[in-house]
Amino acid sequence: LEEALIFEIGSTGTTGVDFGEIPPVASRIGNLARTDSIGLPGLSEQETVRHYTRLSRQNYAIDLGLFPLGSCTMKHNPRLNEKVARMPGFADLHPLAPQSTVQGALAVIHELAQWLVTLTGMHSVAMSPKAGAHGELCGLLAIRAALEARGDARSVVLVPESAHGTNPATAAFCGYKVEDIPATPDGRVDLEALKGRLGPDVAAVMITNPNTCGLFEREMKTISDAVHAAGAFVYCDGANFNAIVGRVRPGDLGVDAMHINLHKTFSTPHGGGGPGSGPVVLSQALTPFAPLPFVERKGDQFVLVEEETAEQHHRSTFGRMVAFHGQMGMFTRALAYILSHGADGLRQVASDAVLNANYILRSLDDVLDAPFGASGPCMHEALFSDKGLAEGFTTLDIAKGLIDEGFHPMTMYFPLVVHGAMLVEPTETESKAALDQFIMALRSLAERAKAGDEALKGAPYHAPRRRLDETLAARKPVLTWADPALAQAAE
Amino acid sequence: LEEALIFEIGSTGTTGVDFGEIPPVASRIGNLARTDSIGLPGLSEQETVRHYTRLSRQNYAIDLGLFPLGSCTMKHNPRLNEKVARMPGFADLHPLAPQSTVQGALAVIHELAQWLVTLTGMHSVAMSPKAGAHGELCGLLAIRAALEARGDARSVVLVPESAHGTNPATAAFCGYKVEDIPATPDGRVDLEALKGRLGPDVAAVMITNPNTCGLFEREMKTISDAVHAAGAFVYCDGANFNAIVGRVRPGDLGVDAMHINLHKTFSTPHGGGGPGSGPVVLSQALTPFAPLPFVERKGDQFVLVEEETAEQHHRSTFGRMVAFHGQMGMFTRALAYILSHGADGLRQVASDAVLNANYILRSLDDVLDAPFGASGPCMHEALFSDKGLAEGFTTLDIAKGLIDEGFHPMTMYFPLVVHGAMLVEPTETESKAALDQFIMALRSLAERAKAGDEALKGAPYHAPRRRLDETLAARKPVLTWADPALAQAAE
Amino acid sequence: MRYLPLTDSDRGEMLSVIGAESIDDLFVDVPAEARLSGKIAGLPDHASELEVERHMAALARKNLSAGEAPFFLGAGAYRHHIPASVDHLIQRGEFLTAYTPYQPEIAQGTLQVLFEFQTQVARLLGCDVANASMYDGSTACWEAIGMARRITKRGKAVLSSGLHPHYVSVANTMAKFTGDALVHEAPSLDAATDIDALIAGIDRDTSCVVVQYPDILGRIADLTPIADAAHEAGALLVVVVTEPVALGAIKAPGDMGADIVVGEGQSIGVGLQFGGPYLGLFACKQKYVRQMPGRLCGETVDAAGKRGFVLTLSTREQHIRREKATSNICTNSGLCALAFSIHMTLLGEKGLRDLAGLNHALACQAADRLSKVPGVTLMNDSFFNEFTLILSKDAREVVRNLADKGVLGGVSLGRLFPDAPDIGHGLVVAVTETVTAEDIEAFAQALEEELA
Amino acid sequence: MRYLPLTDSDRGEMLSVIGAESIDDLFVDVPAEARLSGKIAGLPDHASELEVERHMAALARKNLSAGEAPFFLGAGAYRHHIPASVDHLIQRGEFLTAYTPYQPEIAQGTLQVLFEFQTQVARLLGCDVANASMYDGSTACWEAIGMARRITKRGKAVLSSGLHPHYVSVANTMAKFTGDALVHEAPSLDAATDIDALIAGIDRDTSCVVVQYPDILGRIADLTPIADAAHEAGALLVVVVTEPVALGAIKAPGDMGADIVVGEGQSIGVGLQFGGPYLGLFACKQKYVRQMPGRLCGETVDAAGKRGFVLTLSTREQHIRREKATSNICTNSGLCALAFSIHMTLLGEKGLRDLAGLNHALACQAADRLSKVPGVTLMNDSFFNEFTLILSKDAREVVRNLADKGVLGGVSLGRLFPDAPDIGHGLVVAVTETVTAEDIEAFAQALEEELA
Known part of the structure; x- marks a missing residue:
């Protein structure tokens, strides 16, 4: 399972493509021609196919098995969605093509938007954010614009301790001071502490619901009311919307803005780290500040509202977040997923996601500590901790042990509020048989870690690599390939 | 690397598809409804994707590395060809659609036919045979029809000892008595023996050229002349046409019929055992007897000549070989491959295929016996034997050893005329770097087998399975899965 | 020539290892008069991927596709x-670009699929065993007639008027050369099938009766009476199924007494493709398995005792038996069998x-x-x-x-x-x-x- | 509901393990007034794959595609x-359906690709290092301005009139909130670029000059003078490339003195897709690497001493640093980076x-x-x-x-x-x-x- 780098096997004179004759012309490049070697190796088509096919086989993926990463929502990616996204009528369309020639594409955006608004019970949706964190940015910018519009400068955003790292980062990124809200012992937002902190300097509260401990924030409506009463807005991190879709509408809980990770709830593939897509649903209060561009229906036509065409009622927009209209390739996939499930199926999505998580929680809470096991049913993910493992054994050991059992590890050490957290999210697309196999594997690892089985500390043994030295990587970063011969000569 | 069978993990109540409501109708099935359980297990879509993805990873394939199977011609399969074959204008076309609606498809068949006729220097081509062996059948049927047309009943087909097994099987399949032609010590057809055997009972001679020893039949034209003089026909097994395409035209050598394996010479994928495609080029003498259907150009229209439309000049056809028009899905792929290479590139195909094979032959003939190494350059494949291996070591051991080195084995024990034959065909799509790695691996195995390294006899060690018990499989054939519980209860 | 990785400098180095001056020297065994000195005239030179795709797309657009x-x-x-997942999975390089699984240690993926396929086909058709696929339904039909001849040692096959006329043509073509006698006439436009007439036509020379179900005009009939009649006369019943989806609703031929059931599997997983490649299905009673044509996959164990699969009973096949083989078939329709099997697994x-x-x-x-x-x-x-x-x-x-x-x-x-x-x-x-x-x-x- | 594998009997068994009566019991923490008792009104029910494909195809046909x-x-x-092989390879399930490679032992495929991608991008843009991709060119451009602010501790960016107006819009949106001052005006229809005017506009408050190359009107100019002027004033030169294919013909920005080069990588491997997903390229000089936003992949060794790759320098990132991160980015554009890298490897x-x-x-x-x-x-x-x-x-x-x-x-x-x-x-x-x-x-x- 060793695969050389393209720089080690390719050469700048090799290519896997060919072009027709290049007609001779008088160059318009002037004296800017690139004459030095660029250093880009080529491979023949066959070598290229082999290189990437072999590399792919060093990855784990949902297509190979259960991928219980809490908060990441790794569910089955139907191939229909891939097919739809590749229809030339969608894939081979320029973002600046005349609107008369892209009515079908605008219809897709509009249809998906209608679903998102209806499913969340909100007032509108901004479709262009490129991912969840970009959606958070969109929501906070809308909030900030709304506050500025009423001449109300506020400087603080409150974030629960258990929040995703993106929440504080986003708030800081658009100029807010970030303050933590503590959690109660049962794993939820401390309502009293929150109320105590609300005041005229607080612009927004960012809440993840269901939260990252896998629990529903029972007091959500009360929180929202308190936040609104204090003149602030409620941002909801919608990463976990898949737990409640079709069963609860965030709009009914007083949320002002919430991003939806299409790659989580609606199964667009994660692709080894993106692309995602993070549309943001907005309350009526925030709608006027939504970013450009926008798709509107006028009779039987769809209009892309952008700088050129923004009319009076979009004048208060906080501006553009991205060069074009968002992740069209993800919209087509998500819409195909949504239509496949329908209103009845999406409700079942949440039901089965939550059922699967509770099944795991209750099948393992005798061998693994479940810190909030007494706080009621979990939602779509089951949270365990390293409490009770033998001295010197950690969450990391269990995680790496799962690799040898043929599974991807669960999320480790997140949320931060739990020591040695193990966050397991099975998703609704796993069968009971798959869950039972996983439970058996995790149970056996828990028992080994409690019994102090030293072999576990060396895991994984049966993976393309053993544990990797991350410290070395960070201390002396090697981020690009350099020819060792040249590198040596330079020393 | 264990993957359960679908019968062990699926259930008849599970499905990975859904359909809309089935409208209630009055059944027209009468009393023939299938009421008993069929026993077909289903899996969810996710489980299905996982099952077949995991299974695929137990295969070796060209996409993973060099696949030096002599005579099988495992070359790179460009993905362009897959894309083209899937264009709805080709893939979603019914074979009996009105001809006015399939002009583009008929044009593809006609264009490919023109290429095949021109490249071989023959008179016409029958496109419908489904694979090489089916093409052989087509050729022999045409020969038989031509002989019958002149009232000349003949009963014998001569086949060289080194022929593919399909040759004698085909001849027998259409009612001929098969007789061997011996080979000379230099690995070619014994011309004198052949001449001596020719007579009024001989219908045809089947010759593979380049032959399965990897050699060009130098006397091919003389052979053809002698066969024709004796009133018989020359069938050429074209499995190895890739060695000479663009450099020699079989028509110039007196061939009357030759099948072309599109999956070999023109790179349609082998797919784990087909589908192939075996068009047969025909001489002028055999053309009147070609099978239906046929594509003809009339002005700017293409006509599919079949039973309904066969006109006077097709009345002598020997009939239909297959329900429809042949392997359209392979025609589109092969045409894309041919157009990509063009006349210049196809000549280079043969050149590089032969160069690669000779490079392997000469890089290894110091450690492996090359029985015809003195007979001149080889063509597209290099032949070695087990002569000189240590006592008890066989071709099989070398083959299985190659698996551990990360390669597919070469063809073993074929051709039969060489003891312990190892037939290596690299093809033109391998790079020199890939050849060098392969040569190094084979050299090391040859050295181990000569040194009597016992470990080699246990190879492979690093494959999804160790050597499999083929005797057991044949002695007590288990060809379908039976529920062990039921099987036991039945005993 | 983007698929040819050798550079001119590679070629030079390799020639010198070989000890040849030029590539032409490697073709020295070709008689000089047949050696082409340059590329063949009248044919275009190589084209880029973009150009080829454009050309093929233009031809594709000239057709009215079914959709x-x-x-x-x-x-x-x-x-x-x-379902889209079928085409996705068959395009996995490890399936698409593998060879016939003659080296089972590194072909368990294909082999297990074939074993599962054989079981699915046997169950669908109601038979004991099935092979790993044939070219298509029409050639499978002819192979069944030949198999019946080998089993019964009789040479007369009675074909139903409801049998697909192209299947009849294929059989006629072959019979012309093998000497089999085929009895067949065209159907009439009648709601009733020709089962009664067929029963009347069976005699002691009959090797088999061949019936299509549903037949070419769409009719279905209980096949039990004809199976009984055939068996009584020492003949076999061969049933042809061109629409296997039907067997999700109507009785299986094997369950009505058929001895050999062949079919066209194209309906499940394969698609129209203007007629090919298609997928011949072939199943029969256990007792006839050693007379079956085509490739078979069987279960066994490896040297470490693990379950595994291999091609088996290959002593029936041409590469071992040569002129004594049960068929000349070498390549079958493996990738189509995979598509069928995946689609069938999704359906359940x-x-x-x-x-x-x-x-x-x-x-x-x-x-x-x-x-x-x-x-x-x-x-x-x-x-x-x-x-x-x-x-x-x-x-x-x-x-x-x-x-x-x-x-x-x-x-x-x-x-x-x-x-x-x-x-x-x-x-x-x-x-x-x-x-x-x-x-x-x-x-x-x-x-x-x-x-x- | 073909993607949901649980059967009702599974659900019953699982509820009994959990000790709940019904699924509704698991949603007991949702306030009753917010709990929906049935499916949401006004939305259609589930549809078959065939129906969904038909619906989407009908919408696709309403567009005039570029081809x-x-x-x-x-x-x-x-x-x-x-090339067709690009799309084939990115659809390998092991690439398509993998997560961000946080578990490097079973993600070497993705990680090695990212390492190769970073090297390709750095070389193409003429820089020392590159990150593992951003959302798109426009957001990468804004991130570069923010990075220049962090490095220079100055808040004024001078944007060329030749910069894509949507990139300017994105920067304006963000600057409104962060307080950065942006200097920009629309271009004029002139064969000469605004390089001279930009040079004149650089002062001691300038964090960076942002120039597009080729610019929005297609013009190209030597960037060396502006790099010199910027550096003299203690400012950085940020160059934006929206058409990376150009760098196969014209000088690389990094080779003309650019400190940060960002780009839209869509041209190579990704396709039009009506505007997204696209691929932000981000490269800079070695000395600024720790101020770079986004994910980075680095080389290291495993416990057995084998070379391997990991995500590294993650102390810049939000999941570790939270509000002190260099960017809030979590998801990037990994699959598009893979497509870019494969296409670039094919090209060479x-x-x-x-x-x-x-x-x-x-x-x-x-x-x-x-x-x-x-x-x-x-x-x-x-x-x-x-x-x-x-x-x-x-x-x-x-x-x-x-x-x-x-x-x-x-x-x-x-x-x-x-x-x-x-x-x-x-x-x-x-x-x-x-x-x-x-x-x-x-x-x-x-x-x-x-x-x-």
Whole structure:
């Protein structure tokens, strides 16, 4: 399972493509021609196919098995969605093509938007954010614009301790001071502490619901009311919307803005780290500040509202977040997923996601500590901790042990509020048989870690690599390939 | 690397598809409804994707590395060809659609036919045979029809000892008595023996050229002349046409019929055992007897000549070989491959295929016996034997050893005329770097087998399975899965 | 020449290892007069991927694909919806670009699939065993006739008039050379099948009776009586299934006594593809397994005792037995078998039954609607998803005219049976789950115009 | 509901393990008034794969795709031919359905690709290091401005008038909230770029100058003078590349002194996709690496001493640093980076240079032909594969009318710069290898009719 780098096997004179004759012309490049070697190796088509096919086989993926990463929502990616996204009528369309020639594409955006608004019970949706964190940015910018519009400068955003790292980062990124809200012992937002902190300097509260401990924030409506009463807005991190879709509408809980990770709830593939897509649903209060561009229906036509065409009622927009209209390739996939499930199926999505998580929680809470096991049913993910493992054994050991059992590890050490957290999210697309196999594997690892089985500390043994030295990587970063011969000569 | 069978993990109540409501109708099935359980297990879509993805990873394939199977011609399969074959204008076309609606498809068949006729220097081509062996059948049927047309009943087909097994099987399949032609010590057809055997009972001679020893039949034209003089026909097994395409035209050598394996010479994928495609080029003498259907150009229209439309000049056809028009899905792929290479590139195909094979032959003939190494350059494949291996070591051991080195084995024990034959065909799509790695691996195995390294006899060690018990499989054939519980209860 | 990785400098180095001056030296064994000195004239040079794709796409656009029109063609090839995951999975390089699994240690993926396929096919057709696939239904049908000859040592096969005429043609072609006697005539436009006549035609020289089910006109009949009659005469019953989806709704041939069941598997997983590649299904009773043609996969164990699969009983095959083989087949239809098996796994029994149910229901709706068109009579009283309409004029012309209106309205019997002009008013119409209510209505209206 | 594998009997068994009566019991923490008792009204129920595919295909057919028309649009998104093997490979399930490689032992495939990608991008852009991708070019551009602020501790960025107006919009949006001062005005229709004016505008408060190369009107200029001027003032030069294919023909920004080079990588491997997902490229000088936003992959060794790759320097990132991170980015554009890297590997330096050469040659031919049309003036004297035409009437209307004739004839400056009416006669025309001589002629003739 060793695969050389393209720089080690390719050469700048090799290519896997060919072009027709290049007609001779008088160059318009002037004296800017690139004459030095660029250093880009080529491979023949066959070598290229082999290189990437072999590399792919060093990855784990949902297509190979259960991928219980809490908060990441790794569910089955139907191939229909891939097919739809590749229809030339969608894939081979320029973002600046005349609107008369892209009515079908605008219809897709509009249809998906209608679903998102209806499913969340909100007032509108901004479709262009490129991912969840970009959606958070969109929501906070809308909030900030709304506050500025009423001449109300506020400087603080409150974030629960258990929040995703993106929440504080986003708030800081658009100029807010970030303050933590503590959690109660049962794993939820401390309502009293929150109320105590609300005041005229607080612009927004960012809440993840269901939260990252896998629990529903029972007091959500009360929180929202308190936040609104204090003149602030409620941002909801919608990463976990898949737990409640079709069963609860965030709009009914007083949320002002919430991003939806299409790659989580609606199964667009994660692709080894993106692309995602993070549309943001907005309350009526925030709608006027939504970013450009926008798709509107006028009779039987769809209009892309952008700088050129923004009319009076979009004048208060906080501006553009991205060069074009968002992740069209993800919209087509998500819409195909949504239509496949329908209103009845999406409700079942949440039901089965939550059922699967509770099944795991209750099948393992005798061998693994479940810190909030007494706080009621979990939602779509089951949270365990390293409490009770033998001295010197950690969450990391269990995680790496799962690799040898043929599974991807669960999320480790997140949320931060739990020591040695193990966050397991099975998703609704796993069968009971798959869950039972996983439970058996995790149970056996828990028992080994409690019994102090030293072999576990060396895991994984049966993976393309053993544990990797991350410290070395960070201390002396090697981020690009350099020819060792040249590198040596330079020393 | 264990993957359960679908019968062990699926259930008849599970499905990975859904359909809309089935409208209630009055059944027209009468009393023939299938009421008993069929026993077909289903899996969810996710489980299905996982099952077949995991299974695929137990295969070796060209996409993973060099696949030096002599005579099988495992070359790179460009993905362009897959894309083209899937264009709805080709893939979603019914074979009996009105001809006015399939002009583009008929044009593809006609264009490919023109290429095949021109490249071989023959008179016409029958496109419908489904694979090489089916093409052989087509050729022999045409020969038989031509002989019958002149009232000349003949009963014998001569086949060289080194022929593919399909040759004698085909001849027998259409009612001929098969007789061997011996080979000379230099690995070619014994011309004198052949001449001596020719007579009024001989219908045809089947010759593979380049032959399965990897050699060009130098006397091919003389052979053809002698066969024709004796009133018989020359069938050429074209499995190895890739060695000479663009450099020699079989028509110039007196061939009357030759099948072309599109999956070999023109790179349609082998797919784990087909589908192939075996068009047969025909001489002028055999053309009147070609099978239906046929594509003809009339002005700017293409006509599919079949039973309904066969006109006077097709009345002598020997009939239909297959329900429809042949392997359209392979025609589109092969045409894309041919157009990509063009006349210049196809000549280079043969050149590089032969160069690669000779490079392997000469890089290894110091450690492996090359029985015809003195007979001149080889063509597209290099032949070695087990002569000189240590006592008890066989071709099989070398083959299985190659698996551990990360390669597919070469063809073993074929051709039969060489003891312990190892037939290596690299093809033109391998790079020199890939050849060098392969040569190094084979050299090391040859050295181990000569040194009597016992470990080699246990190879492979690093494959999804160790050597499999083929005797057991044949002695007590288990060809379908039976529920062990039921099987036991039945005993 | 983007697929050829050797550079000129590679070629030079390699020639020097070989000890040759030039590539031409390697072709020294080719007689000088046959050696071409340069590229073949009259053919274009190489083209870029973009150019080739453009050329092929232009040709593809010249066809009216089934998805672009109300579509009702069947007669041996059926348009079904294939889940996207099927095509995704068969394009896995490890399946697509593998060879026949002669090296089982590194081909367990293909082998296990074939073992599963054989089991699925055997169960679907109601037989004990199935092989790992043939070229297509028509060649499988001929192979079955040959197998019956080997088993019974008799040379006369009785073919039903309801057998696909192209299958009959293939059998006729082969029989001309092998000397088998085939009995066959064209069908008549009658709601009843020819089962009774076939039973009457069986005698002590008969090797087998070959019946299609549902037959070429869409009719279905209980095959038990003919199985009994054949067996009584020492003959075999061969049943041909061209629409395997039907077997999700109607009794399996094997369960009605068939000895050999062959079929065209294209309906499941493979697609139309203008006629090929398709997928021959071949199944039979356990006792005949060693007379079966084609490749077989069997279960065994490896040196470490693990379950594994291998190609087996290859002593029947040409590469071992040469002229004594049960068939000359080498390549089969492996990738199509994979597609079939994946699609069948996605369906499962529940999905297959739902699919069959939907096909039948839509076919019933279409038959009811179309038979209301003036000048149209529904011939069948029994059918699955295909039936025959008797029109008030020659169906060949009707089909051509409908095509000009953008409706692909079935297959005319005139095209299928050019030598039987008296059934030329018959039109065979297939209705699958891909047909919508709007398609049926569009067809009915176009037909009404055409027959007015 | 074909994607949900649990059966009702599974659900029952699982509830009993959990000790709950019903699924509803698991939602007990949701306040009763917010709990929906049934499915949401006004939305359709589930649909079969066939139905969904049919619906989506109908919508797709309502668009005029680029391949169906003479096509000349660019302005930040370019249509290039992508070899079929690219899409084949990115659909390998192990790439497509993997997560961010946080568990490196079972993610070496993705990680090695990212390492190779970083190296390719750095070399292409002429920089020391590159990150593992951003959302797109416009957000990468804003991130570069923020990075320059962090490095220089200055808050004023000077943006070239040749910078893509949507990139300017994105930066303006963000700057409104962060307080950065941005200096920018619309371009004028002039063959010369604004390099001289930019140099004059740099002062001691300037964090960076941001220049697009080639710029939005297709012009190219030597960036060395502006790099020198910026560095002299303690500012950074940020260069934006929206058409990376150009760098196969023209000098790399990094080689002309740029400190940070960002780009839109969509041209290579990704495709048009109506604007997304795209691929942000981000590269810089080695000394600034710890201020870089986004994910980075680095080389290391495993416990057995084998070379391997991991995500590294994550102390810059949000999941570790939270509010102190260099960016809030979590998801990036991994699959697009894979597509870029595969396409670049297929091209290699030779292929990239050929591709760039062909683009430039065809663009020159198009510019020559189009500028012969009465009423058309070619603005540029320098360009790569995109140039600006000055028309005798407002280009917005021309573009719309051409579209009605089936010609997708460029992007109007009126659409790009609605607030700069004096450049409304400008039309930006891109010409790639996908354009044929017939396309150019069709465009010229349609333009001639339109301007007559």
